[in-house]
Amino acid sequence: MEAGYTQEDLALRDEIRDFLANEFPADLRDKQLRGAPLSREDIVNWHKLLCTRGWTGIHWPVEYGGTGWTQMQRHIFQTEMAAAGAPPLLAFNIKMIGPVLYKYGSEEQKRRFLPGTLSLDIWWCQGYSEPGAGSDLAALQTRAVRDGDEYIVNGQKTWTTLAQYADWMFCLVRTDPDAARPQQGISFLLIDMNSPGIEVRPITTLDGSAPVNDVFLTDVRVPVANRIGEENQGWTCAKALLGNERTGIAQVAASKHELARLKRVASGISVPGGETLMQQDDFARRVAEVEVDLLGLEYSELRVLAAGADNPGPASSYLKIVGSGITQRLTELFVEAAGYHALPLAADAGDNIYPSWLDFAGRSAPKYFDTRKVSIFGGSNEIQRNIIAKAVLGL
């Protein structure tokens, strides 16, 4: 047993560090530091910059333009990116649809979609959840009826993140409503977001932003050639993709970054009596509790990675439960650190009411509100516990 990276891993780590230190654009770095929203252009430009280094297909085999990295190398990349405060790669493209395309797509589909998916010339969004199909995804109702070489699709998708930016949507539709089990009778379609009959409506969320959308599909015509895999066999692709969605959901590196920021912020807050907030026992204790949990999570993730399994299976459920809890508790502590300065709505008050030591305060409550979603999306934490109960405990 030994901890530590191989020489090769260390060389890669240094290369990534150098790149981030020298080529991570200052304006983007600044936006990320301030927690300011990124434009589509910001994300695309950053993605393309990484693409020039060949570092976008981090889950992908070399033959499709990927890095061919081991899980450990991918972990190193993600850790360095998060530590530098760099925006992560667009998960819909890299983690979700990419692997489905190269595993289940036809040669024609791979040729047509993979390069643009890798370079972000095609921006994908995920057409999974529906108003009646959240945790119970297989209950989805969006209907696709065959008409010659096309399907006619009708229905509604919801919680579609960044659909307003997307060129294409990978979408689960019901092609056989009479199948014996709901999981049968589902097909996996690629839908051009410019198709007639698609309407994207933003959903305003608790933090006042609208990064998620309802997507309404009315008589949308989709070529049969845009179906991945066999008709009624889409659930196989759907599940493979969900497994990928959960890896990395532990967010260890991002949480480390936030923890460091929290300590920095709390060390700059003076409390009547002469101490800083970070010097106060009760606050420090709660920060330490999160840090200990985060260390445990980091090594849990490393254990999974070191085991080298292609699909971490139920372990990803455990990583998600712990990771989402830590992400949420960190946002609670930022609100606590802000005190009553968490109350002003930053959109009204502007940053000018805050002196520099309080700069974080205006974003603390919205972030706390918004972060409630991490224990809901990607399969709620209740569903993750069901998976562990069944798959690990054998209940």
Added chain:
Amino acid sequence: MDFSYSEEQKLLQDSIVRFLDDQYDIESRRALINSDLGFSDAHWSQFAELGLLGVAFDAEDGGFGYGSVGLMLVMEAFGRALVIEPYWSTVAFAGGALRQDTRSERRADLIGRISSGELKVASAYSEESGRYHLSHVTTGAEEASGGWRLSGRKSVVLNAGSADLLIVSARSSGGADDRDGITLFLVDRDAAGLSLQEYRTVDGFRAAEITLENVEVGADAVLGEVGGGMAILDQAEVWGILGLGAEASGVMERAYQLTVEYTKERKQFGVPISSFQVLQHRMVDMFIETEQTKSLVLMLALALQSGENQAQAASALKIQVGKAGRHIGQQAIQLHGGMGMTDEMAIGHYFKRLTAANQILGDAAHHLKHYYER
């Protein structure tokens, strides 16, 4: 021992509930939040007609004599409906300060005008670096030509923009964190030299940063003793916590009820999700936390009646509001799933109010830290 409401109190409660059922829903509340004023003047007049503005004050001061129990009863109902009017600022906190005014004529005048709906009062007790310590006061008060001159800044003054009158804590002597040497002043909101930067708060209320630049007030603007303002602030804080705690208990109750209703309607895997035992137990815990909160509200209301052990009872309630509010708010969103994340659903607004309640007059950590000093 009898903890039930009297006939009179029940009638008052019924009239509030009827009014709120008729007038308050999440959509009209949303419209009020986004209006210029941020709430409804018409509602305020109706509060006056229903006797809600004078409910907690003594009859001899022009109030209706229901005392702390009256405040509890009104604010609990307001919490259930997420009432957005600046009732707490005027009646609970400022009222808690003004009822201690030893100048009986002025006291009756101010309380009478509050009760009739003519006067709204906000309290500028917090400063940038005060971190919930009301004794941290750097805003200066200098004696000048028979009166006082005030200069400094006040932070996150709740509902200051719509107030006619401000209670401002200022330092007439001593160091920034001394309990002695703080004097309270009654200052017109539109006094020369006083400026406000108003904003909405994350839970839809209004607050402001206030700058005082050589604001001149007369000697008669002093509330209580010169240098003795902290005693009044301490007591106002207890009234403030009672109001906030009672409101929070109403918010909690409605939050768990909305969650129960939602889980009974929401079907996944072919059944209502309320049929899952793991969710049932969560909702039972939300109910228990609500009941515990109500009990500590009652304890504080009775402590204010008897005058015993008020400060510690207030801290106990505020700890519970912080702890239970966070738990109930988070679980309410979790059990609503994605729908809980939308601005459209009422539950998110309950969650936000519970979050804000912890950030006003000391969070749970603050009160736990100082509990045994009380």
